[in-house]
Amino acid sequence: MITAHPNIDKVSFTGSSETGKKVMQSASTGLKRLTLELGGNDPLIILPDVDPKKVVPDVFWAAFINNGQTCSAAKRLYVHEKIYDEFRDALVDFSKTVKVGNGTESDSQLGPVQNITQYKKVLSFFEDARANNYKFAVGGDINPNPTNGLFVPISLVDNPPENSKIVREEPFGPIVPLLKWSDEKDVIKRANDTNLGLSASVWGKDLDAVERIAKQIQAGTVCMNELGPATPFSSFGGHKESGIGVENGLSGLLGYTNIQTFTLRKQVAFL
The missing domain is CATH 3.40.309.10 (Aldehyde Dehydrogenase; Chain A, domain 2)
Known part of the structure; x- marks a missing residue:
């Protein structure tokens, strides 16, 4: 219901790689933005x-x-x-x-x-x-x-x-x-x-x-010499089938934004 809902623009999911593929498939109908943090070995x-x-x-x-x-x-x-x-x-x-x-x-x-x-x-x-x-x-x-x-x-x-x-x-x-x-x-x-x-x-x-x-x-x-990968300040995400995008850090926050470019031509004939 969430991944197919027309008024939801972004889905972030944490879970297994197999379920992540199903989330991605369902979200694709509306081309939703995704962050997937999936399985690891x-x-x-x-x-x-x-x-x-x-x-x-x-x-x-x-x-x-x-x-x-x-x-x-x-x-x-x-x-x-x-x-x-x-x-x-x-x-x-x-x-x-x-x-x-x-x-x-x-x-x-x-x-x-x-x-x-x-x-x-x-x-x-x-x-x-x-x-x-x-x-x-x-x-x-x-x-x-x-x-x-x-x-x-x-x-x-x-x-x-x-x-x-x-x-x-x-x-x-x-x-x-x-x-x-x-x-x-x-x-x-x-x-x-x-x-x-x-x-x-x-x-x-x-x-x-x-x-x-x-x-x-x-x-x-x-x-x-440690294993404590997740902090609020560092980006956490996977390569290969362990996910798409990252959570946390500046890159994680940017995952909830859309990039928009504005241009302005100042000298035009009609002005």
């Missing part, structure tokens, strides 16, 4: 010079903030092979200190998946991992028929193949793949090998290497 790359135990808390929350139900949350964790095992074990240990539970309980840090439809979508990633015998570093046990809330355990898939469902698609839930890398060009290629490009992050002590890699990532926002 956001890579997070960790260089070999970090201290795994020190970086793990920030990386955990970069991936599992809001139970993974955040468009810009890290969805694929690429960890250099030199520190992979140590990082994985530290991340598992940290995850066990985080409580998943009812939000009315003061010590709960993560809650349930938002609705049953989304729960079933997240469940499909667990089922696929099990069917393909992928190893879980932590978690992996999920109730296919929940009766006491839509709670999903914090789960890490241990180095699944690059063409697996958990790597190729966005679950939008608390299940994340850990992936090994050794060659810089290769990990950049793998990070960019997606039709989505919302946000990304690169973590390391060597700031020259961090910046060099970050500048080659195809995403609307690329963070270095």
Whole structure:
């Protein structure tokens, strides 16, 4: 009703890429102006010079903030092979200190998946991992028929193949793949090998290497040694199928305007 309404000139939508395409299709009947902030399969790359135990808390929350139900949350964790095992074990240990539970309980840090439809979508990633015998570093046990809330355990898939469902698609839930890398060009290629490009992050002590890699990532926002891409002052939007236009910042405000040009010829024969 909104996208097809003749008296609405501008539509701003945040949601999945598939729904964004439907919004765009409906809005096209009136050639409405659009801002679309859509899905992401956001890579997070960790260089070999970090201290795994020190970086793990920030990386955990970069991936599992809001139970993974955040468009810009890290969805694929690429960890250099030199520190992979140590990082994985530290991340598992940290995850066990985080409580998943009812939000009315003061010590709960993560809650349930938002609705049953989304729960079933997240469940499909667990089922696929099990069917393909992928190893879980932590978690992996999920109730296919929940009766006491839509709670999903914090789960890490241990180095699944690059063409697996958990790597190729966005679950939008608390299940994340850990992936090994050794060659810089290769990990950049793998990070960019997606039709989505919302946000990304690169973590390391060597700031020259961090910046060099970050500048080659195809995403609307690329963070270095952090993952907090949305502020009122910076433009936030996606490349590829992650959206059209941006939110926030001067460019976001300009998205709600129409550019108009006026001309005046001062010397004319009829004056």
